Amino acid sequence: MTSGTPLNLYNTLTRTKEPFVPLDAENVRMYVCGPTVYDFAHIGNARPVIVFDLLFRLLRHTYGANHVTYVRNITDVDDKINARAARDFPALPLNEAIRRVTEKTGQQYAADVKALGTLEPTYQPRATDFVLPRPDGKPDMVSLIERLIANGHAYAANGEVLFDVKSMPDYGQLSGRNLEDNLAGARIAVDAHKKNPADFVLWKQSSAEEPGWESPWGRGRPGWHIECSAMSAAYLGEVFDIHGGGLDLIFPHHENEIAQSRCAHGTHEMARVWMHNGFLQVEGQKMSKSLGNFVTINDLLETGTMGGHAWHGDVLRLAMLMTHYREPIDFSVKRLEEAETKLRDWQRAARGAELANDDAPDASVIAELADDLNFHRASVVLDAIAKKANRDDARASHCLAATLSFLGFSLDSLLTSDDGWEEPPHIATAIENRLAALNARDFAKADTIRNELSEQGISLMDYKDPETGERKTKWESKR
Ligand SMILES: Nc1ncnc2c1ncn2[C@@H]1O[C@H](COP(=O)(O)OP(=O)(O)OP(=O)(O)O)[C@@H](O)[C@H]1O
Numbered sequence: 001m002t003s004g005t006p007l008n009l010y011n012t013l014t015r016t017k018e019p020f021v022p023l024d025a026e027n028v029r030m031y032v033c034g035p036t037v038y039d040f041a042h043i044g045n046a047r048p049v050i051v052f053d054l055l056f057r058l059l060r061h062t063y064g065a066n067h068v069t070y071v072r073n074i075t076d077v078d079d080k081i082n083a084r085a086a087r088d089f090p091a092l093p094l095n096e097a098i099r100r101v102t103e104k105t106g107q108q109y110a111a112d113v114k115a116l117g118t119l120e121p122t123y124q125p126r127a128t129d130f131v132l133p134r135p136d137g138k139p140d141m142v143s144l145i146e147r148l149i150a151n152g153h154a155y156a157a158n159g160e161v162l163f164d165v166k167s168m169p170d171y172g173q174l175s176g177r178n179l180e181d182n183l184a185g186a187r188i189a190v191d192a193h194k195k196n197p198a199d200f201v202l203w204k205q206s207s208a209e210e211p212g213w214e215s216p217w218g219r220g221r222p223g224w225h226i227e228c229s230a231m232s233a234a235y236l237g238e239v240f241d242i243h244g245g246g247l248d249l250i251f252p253h254h255e256n257e258i259a260q261s262r263c264a265h266g267t268h269e270m271a272r273v274w275m276h277n278g279f280l281q282v283e284g285q286k287m288s289k290s291l292g293n294f295v296t297i298n299d300l301l302e303t304g305t306m307g308g309h310a311w312h313g314d315v316l317r318l319a320m321l322m323t324h325y326r327e328p329i330d331f332s333v334k335r336l337e338e339a340e341t342k343l344r345d346w347q348r349a350a351r352g353a354e355l356a357n358d359d360a361p362d363a364s365v366i367a368e369l370a371d372d373l374n375f376h377r378a379s380v381v382l383d384a385i386a387k388k389a390n391r392d393d394a395r396a397s398h399c400l401a402a403t404l405s406f407l408g409f410s411l412d413s414l415l416t417s418d419d420g421w422e423e424p425p426h427i428a429t430a431i432e433n434r435l436a437a438l439n440a441r442d443f444a445k446a447d448t449i450r451n452e453l454s455e456q457g458i459s460l461m462d463y464k465d466p467e468t469g470e471r472k473t474k475w476e477s478k479r
């Protein structure tokens with residue numbers, strides 16, 4: 001069942017790269033914090049989606065496709081959503097307006113991430129389905145909060161329920177912040193009802209105009225962190241293997257998830273391995289909605305916002321993976337162009353291979369990815385396989401196709417005219433003319449044609465057809 005390549009993953013909690021040992025190899029469990037659905041996702045938001053999709057694929061390869069459970073939630077209750085609903089649908093009752101915003105944004109998100117070559121997670125729960133106790137008895141936010149109060153880890157004050165950080169002696173392990181650091185930055189005056197300025201909200205009151213649920217603490221709505229504690233427990237249990245998200249989530253979101261889950265369940269850990277992707281940046285700054293320096297996934301897929309034309313989702317995927325997931329990325333047109341050239345070369349080299357469902361990806365590529373998702377080194381291996389394939393090695397071509405497909409790339413997205421590319425007819429004609437010249441032993445003419453193409457960035461490779469012995473020529477664009 002397992003492929004045998006041991007995985008090593010960097011764990012934010014221990015700040016080291018460690019061998020990955022699942023709690024249960026029959027069911028490897030991963031949770032990744034998903035989007036808040038109030039607006040188009042930007043390409044910074046696409047980074048964790050792509051990075052953890054690659055990890056999902058690697059886990060499925062290693063432990064078997066039916067032995068991995070991947071949960072990515074959808075945050076559909078948030079004050080940013082309320083504000084957007086009121087702005088976009090002022091004539092509708094708020095609840096109806098919110099439903100419109102989250103439905104539309106959720107559908108857009110699903111379409112965007114599909115275009116990036118990602119597999120659907122096993123479950124994509126919505127926060128609003130986990131606020132109140134459920135008929136199926138799965139963990140929910142209100143029950144978790146009640147348990148935290150009963151255990152002495154939370155208290156009600158001023159219509160809110162707050163987590164009591166002092167009740168957890170090792171609070172702050174993930175981010176390395178101790179309570180004193182947090183206290184120093186807090187604004188005491190605003191938070192007079194808190195026992196401790198670092199205490200965070202589990203539940204807050206809703207006004208008549210705000211979305212709310214009837215709870216033991218009156219009509220209100222949950223804080224952000226508690227939703228992930230509820231949904232991860234609902235699908236993955238009290239302790240699971242991997243929890244992921246972007247760097248910005250380490251504090252306070254993940255720190256607080258850990259506090260809630262551990263204190264509610266009485267466990268000494270929530271997830272074994274905590275993984276965080278680096279930021280996608282624009283001129284050295286994190287791409288973010290609040291800074292206004294963002295480009296949406298949809299802009300890139302469908303408009304000429306960057307570079308004057310639309311880009312295939314495969315190109316965005318490769319552009320994202322070319323840099324190690326923990327490093328920052330400066331996103332640029334140049335990066336997209338490099339990714340496009342590279343992927344097109346791989347697709348050309350893999351052309352013609354016919355894949356069966358169980359075709360295995362290349363073992364060396366897997367080994368590189370198993371080392372904390374080292375995609376860069378995996379891509380060097382792919383280049384070498386492509387080179388072999390270009391020497392008319394059908395096995396290499398087949399292996400390349402199987403590996404590209406495992407990595408989530410289509411095999412022909414850049415080779416069809418629909419996708420904005422087709423073999424320029426003049427190349428085919430030039431190659432024909434050159435072969436004719438060679439067969440007529442007119443080597444001067446053949447060389448002239450080769451040089452002309454070379455000036456256009458096209459290099460030629462001659463080979464003998466293994467069956468007929470006939471002279472043939474392949475080409476590739478030079479990097
Ligand atoms: N610039 C970025 N680079 C990498 N990951 C990011 C970036 N911005 C957000 N993320 C990640 O995207 C995921 C979805 O986050 P969320 O929907 O909360 O984004 P957001 O908070 O709306 O974005 P923003 O920071 O622009 O307001 C999270 O895992 C977050 O860490």
Ligand SMILES: [Zn+2]
Binds near residue numbers: 228257
């Ligand atoms: Zn979360």
